[in-house]
Amino acid sequence: MATSMAEHHAMRLAHAEAHAALHGLSLTPLRRQVYAAIVASERPVGAYELLDALKPQRGRVPPTTVYRALDFLLAHGFVHRIESKNAYVACCEVGVPHCSQFLICDGCGATVEIPGDGLAEQLSHSPPAHGFEVHRQVVELSGLCALCARASRSSASASASA
Ligand SMILES: [Zn+2]
Ligand SMILES: [Zn+2]
Structure with missing residues (x-):
């Protein structure tokens, strides 16, 4: 249930x-x-x-x-x-220390947290950043959530067929 x-x-x-x-x-x-x-x-x-x-x-x-x-x-x-x-x-x-990435919908504002330290580690190990210690990471991606993307596709196809 x-x-x-x-x-x-x-x-x-x-x-x-x-x-x-x-x-x-x-x-x-x-x-x-x-x-x-x-x-x-x-x-x-x-x-x-x-x-x-x-x-x-x-x-x-x-x-x-x-x-x-x-x-x-x-x-x-x-x-x-x-x-x-x-x-x-x-x-x-809550209670598990982590870095996070966020997906933020431009349509409805819905925000999804994707926890994971992989990106910060990958960045600090990349040659230009070598040895850089990440203390704070802000990764915010803007776009459309699945619902808003579907709605915008169906309104686009409706206006294309009109
Ligand atoms: Zn978190
Ligand atoms: Zn949305």
Whole structure:
């Protein structure tokens, strides 16, 4: 039986909480709410969208408070920052240190994380970069997700046949 979206989100939250408990990381109610809002979004979420998402539960939260919660979530690998969007996505492998590549759909904004250190290793071993230590890697590919690509192909063929 397929798990529903809500169950899937609940599982990710439970996993993050277990990870936090295991490593003595304090997932305060605010940090948890920020994380839950990012998990619930299919697209990268910006800080101001997070402020809006928190309003029903918390009222007006100062932006610095949200930024501090985001810094915590980033530093401990709960979320990644999508540089090109100035926004955040939930990590698909909390608790496993990794580099990631991101596929970002220009149509609907859906963002897929592809974890893997292979690309960073390959780059640092390539002759021009030889010996370079990668400390931070940002690889963001823009394009169309499968759904948007199909939709754009079918609208293109519809207009071609019209
Ligand atoms: Zn990740
Ligand atoms: Zn799309």
